Amino acid sequence: MAEPTQRRAETRQRILEAAGRLFREHGIDGVGVDAVMKEAGLTHGGFYFHFGSKEALAAEVSQSLLERAAKTWDEISRSGDRHAALERIVRYYLDPERVASAHCCPLTTLGPDVARRSTSRKAVGGALRGMLDALTRCLPGRKRQRALTALSTMVGAVVLARLADDPALAEAFLDAAADSVLPAGRAFNHTASEVEQEQV
């Protein structure tokens, strides 16, 4: 059956995904190696067979989560017309249900954690640029500056929506951000269920 190196890679991937879930939910410092391994269905001792340290795992998790986002945005930005692509990205990113869950963008759940760790920060640079490139491609005028602002607005809105003590205020942040990023005149609609589930 499964070639040995392939099995190893699969287990490694399972650990990476378990850590991705737990780190986003509790913060990197809020989750131990044993909890990650348990979530992956393993015992904690085997961790160091796959990763050199918890820091190395943190860097790789941040990188892989953001690269997945960048890849999805890139694909969407090249498909169909630009207005539809932008709306698809923004609508999914700011979907209130997703924002309230642990599946929202790692920039918003792990941003400060990543910023404090130089290895993680470096690991994430390429994907960050990739996300900006995709946004630039969709935005009217294709100006880099507009992409920088759009990403800032989206990230900030999600951070603030997660922090708000009141769901109405949370939705207000998300709605305002969508209105600001999407070209005027396009109504923003809450349900993102038609959009594919695995965008990031």
Added chain:
Amino acid sequence: MAEPTQRRAETRQRILEAAGRLFREHGIDGVGVDAVMKEAGLTHGGFYFHFGSKEALAAEVSQSLLERAAKTWDEISRSGDRHAALERIVRYYLDPERVASAHCCPLTTLGPDVARRSTSRKAVGGALRGMLDALTRCLPGRKRQRALTALSTMVGAVVLARLADDPALAEAFLDAAADSVLPAGRAFNHTASEVEQEQV
């Protein structure tokens, strides 16, 4: 000399400020009670004479940091003309030097940490609304929605600037955010040294 209850209050304040510095720099989970007390010039045992638990300290630190910001914004928003007030708030908030330091806005350094702790989240709600009120007062048209967007853009830009691996990219986020939040035509200037140092 110092009345007894006053001395107690002063020590308490010293702990609060020490924690404010360390929590913003290393995250709440990245700093122990003993480190906070040492930073305040005390031994760790006395901590529980002033606070019920580390969680209680975290909530109070978040609250006091944000309330100071809200108070400053409120004062600025009522002083002089609105355009100047807005520019003063935005320019200081997005000052690259301050963003690179640990003194930047707690929403950007502790946002996800606070969002995960319901006591901290509740403690912070009032100040968040206060910041929005102050922004609304300065913004052309005084529309709440514009304030929601402006705060999102500013918070996101600082999160992303701190996360960026390259200083040029960091400044690009901050510049783009300033251009977007300030009414068109007003050039943004990096040095915030003329602005008072203790704004937040």
Added chain:
DNA sequence: TGTACATCAGTGAACGCGCGTTCACTGATGTAC
């Protein structure tokens, strides 16, 4: 004014616990002859 006692802020040793990491091991799978 001076002594005796009470209060109170802060000390520092100690607690149980969970962390990140190491390591000797097991048992399943792959390879050699």
Added chain:
DNA sequence: TGTACATCAGTGAACGCGCGTTCACTGATGTAC
């Protein structure tokens, strides 16, 4: 084709350490008479 050995993914006990919290204590300050 069958046996003997090597490899390798994962186990689970153990390590030293630092965490959050407790507590008996000290020594300075304030109050009573």
